[in-house]
Amino acid sequence: xxxxxxxxxxxxxxxxxxxxxxxxxxxxxxxxxxxxxxxxxxxxxxxxxxxxxxxxxxxxxxxxxxxxxxxxxxxxxxxxxxxxxxxxxxxxxxxxxxxxxxxxxxxxxxxxxxxxxxxxxxxxxxxxx
Numbered sequence: 288x289x290x291x292x293x294x295x296x297x298x299x300x301x302x303x304x305x306x307x308x309x310x311x312x313x314x315x316x317x318x319x320x321x322x323x324x325x326x327x328x329x330x331x332x333x334x335x336x337x338x339x340x341x342x343x344x345x346x347x348x349x350x351x352x353x354x355x356x357x358x359x360x361x362x363x364x365x366x367x368x369x370x371x372x373x374x375x376x377x378x379x380x381x382x383x384x385x386x387x388x389x390x391x392x393x394x395x396x397x398x399x400x401x402x403x404x405x406x407x408x409x410x411x412x413x414x415x416x
Contacts, residue, residue: 405411
């Protein structure tokens with residue numbers, strides 16, 4: 288009977304050990320599932336961040352390429368402004384020349400008119416110093 292009791296104790300301990308191992312593997316399995324779920328969520332977030340990074344990188348590249356075009360446009364605008372200023376300077380110079388020429392022509396016309404009136408009226412022109 289002692290052997291039978293020993294065997295029963297032995298089988299009971301083995302059975303409890305198996306049950307403990309089964310419970311342990313069940314808890315480990317649950318934790319592994321939880322870790323896998325968290326890992327999947329982290330992978331999804333990482334993929335989203337990577338996608339956003341790619342989009343932002345594309346936008347930055349477009350802006351940088353546009354920056355070179357913008358600089359070249361500013362250079363063209365600056366050159367056009369300089370050309371416009373030169374045209375204004377030349378035009379102003381020509382305007383002053385034309386004003387001088389017209390003023391001289393008007394003065395000559397007045398002198399001719401005065402001389403004609405003096406001649407018609409028979410008046411002697413005053414002496415010019």
